[in-house]
Amino acid sequence: MSETSSVTVHAPGLAHHFDSYEQQKETSLLGMWLFLVQEVMFFGGLFVTYVYYRSLYPHAFNVGARELDVLWGTVNTGVLLLSSFTMVVAVMGAKHGSRGGLLAGLWGTIGFGLLFLGIKYVEYSSKWEHQLVPGLNFDWHGEAARGIEIFFSLYFGMTGMHALHMVVGIAIMFFMLRPAARGKWTPENHNFVEGFGLYWHFVDIVWIFLFPFLYLIGLASE
Amino acid sequence: MSEHSSSLMPYVLVLVGLLALTALTVLVALVDFGHPWSDAVALAIALSKASLVVLFFMHVKGSTPLIKLAAAGGFFWMLIFFAFILSDVLERTTLVSGWE
């Protein structure tokens, strides 16, 4: 009986169906990018809906956007960009075998992420107080109410979906802390950290587009 | 695929660029460029920021052609979605008046 391929001794952290760390890394990277492609299409559906209704209700959208707090939105944009930077620090730490760098980066990203969500909570509460939550307490006295209600449906739908992705991301990072501290991710195999980093940057990119088109439209004209 | 330098400086520069572009997008929004142009400028700035994140933070700049194709492909496919739907809604809104 000829030898089976499963008898070979495999290097630590190398899955049995891969022949080399290189193959494992390239494959895992490709897999993550393909997942992000589908995320692009997922959020793309929301952006398409936005473009569709903005074409139908341009004035209402501008009026609705004035109800959003540009200061908080700008601060949050900065917070998220900083969180992307700390994510880079984390990945670099893993790549160069620096447990401290990895942990500092993870904690930094968690911190900025929580700060972002905290600010979002403040914003959402304010919307609730001003009766701007569709389906729950929306009440607009003035013209273009329908278009404005749709604007807020999109505001909550888009930022809510984005926030949900952030919550998932932060939860995953909490689960990463212990393995990170124990040195699970080495320079040869830190695919999980790198892959997660890609996910986090993607979430940042979604906000990069959400911010100007929700918060800043009609700023000059209304 | 990756550089072996452990310097964070390139990334700090990218971060500074991103923050600067954010400030720019707010300032530009305070000026009324008229209907398609305000959006065009906002989109251009957002695209620049996204490109910085994709190329540098996500390491696409030094990556394999396949990864570059995946990154570009997803974005391109979303554009197709936009283009075709816009063809319908713009036809209906520009040819039919009195929507609001």
Place this chain on the structure above:
Amino acid sequence: MSTNVAAEASHPAPGDKPVHYLNWAYGVRSWLLTTDHKRIGILYLISITFFFFIGGIYATLIRLELLTPQADLVQPDTYNRLFTMHGIMMIFFFLIPSIPAVLGNFCIPLMIGAKDVAFPKLNLASWYMFMIGSTMAMFSLITGGVDTGWTFYTPFSTTYSNTYVAPVAIGIFVNGFSSIFTGVNFMATIHRMRAPGMTWFKLPLFVWSHYATSLIMVLGTPVLAITLVLVALERLFHFGFFDPAYGGDPVLFQHLFWFYSHPAVYIMILPGMGVVSEIIAAFSRKPVFGYRFVAFASLGIAAIGFLVWGHHLFLSSQGVYAGMIFSAISMMVAVPSAVKVFNWMATLFRGSIEYSTPMFYALGFIGLFVIGGLTGVMLATLGIDIHVHDTYFVVAHFHYIMVGSAVMGYLGGLHYWWPKITGRLYSGFWSHLSALLIFLGFNLTFFPQFLLGYLGMPRRYHVYPEEFQVLHVLSTAGASVLAVGYVIPLVYFLWSLKWGRVAGDNPWQAAGLEWHTSSPPPVHNFTTPPVLAPDAEPYHYDEELLTGTPSPELA
């Protein structure tokens, strides 16, 4: 992380039966926690067969009601639930997974010379997503079903329907992850896990068509996902996306829904085309004619298929110019499909034809696909569609593609690779008979529906004018023959597991890496990992393989 249990189990004691993926470990845990792509394929096989028969029960009730012009079997509301659940079960829980999740999972790593797919644990997660999603949909079924049509048009589905729309929508959403994970897995596998020497143009066309299918799964399914989220938000919280009462636009829903659901039909047909390429080559004893054309045609169908969704909105107040664009592109998508049909014909020409059961299914596929495809071009023609939209003409068209082609492709593939999957052969007589019954029953069921639609019978109606009854009776008669044809394979396949003749490595004497390992294959697919020579060809039929022995099917 997989253990090395397989290592010990793969060394049989002298005199023992050979160890393979089915017998190296027994027990529920070894199946429910497996990361072996072959076992996962079988898990899918069992689950989707269950949903096929559920969908079939709904079809039976529909056809029984339609025997008479009056509403005498079920209430109108019930009838709405019947066709809705039939569509949902068949499309989302049978057709979309069928070939990729069963045959693709099983065969692709074997065909490319790999030990497994790129992400084996993700593969298992994919099956669990399928099970969770389908269970949620079943919950809705048991509590009374949904009555919106599988297309969920708004605002009926979001505001006015009194049925459990949200659980079904969420179930389909979860099921979508099954598709997405499979698509990601297959693409990464085909890119990165090919054996040394296995270049892109040595891949079997089955692999090419699954690559194209995976592209669609990854690019299209998320749009359905977000659409279902918006439907759920509107239904539960009255976010006014699609309801005119809130300022929304129902046509937007249709755009979002069909952006996925049209490419979805290519998810359902491309794998079947891949199966047909394999079977035609094997039973003509010839390489597929125009290999590169067929390979690129798969990609072409996937790409162009994303640009035609508006042909479902011709009569939904979509703009006229947009409609014209969609009509023109819809005609273009017929071109790569036709390229494939012509290449299959050219493969058959001067081949050494063997009329095995898989060949019956493949030939049936080609003929019925031509009819389905041509009627599709008719529907793409704006002027015709105005008259036949929402009639039985459309119903007949898509059943010719989804049942006459896709299901027959699935059955053909199942019959072709059954010996590899199980190590057993099945009865040649009963398999040929059921293939024939399916072909005849199918045509008797659905050809009258073209006539019905053309004469004006609307779809989703349970009552109709007297003069349509003859055609409906023919259709129901055909459906009963079709049903018999579908049940017979269940019997002989199960029978073959215990009493079928042992198949051997390559009972069809076919080309392809999957036939160069044992039946059933070992846990890691190959005892020695294959390496391909630079001059290897994907369909290499030569004297070594041509031994002139008759079909080994006869039990």
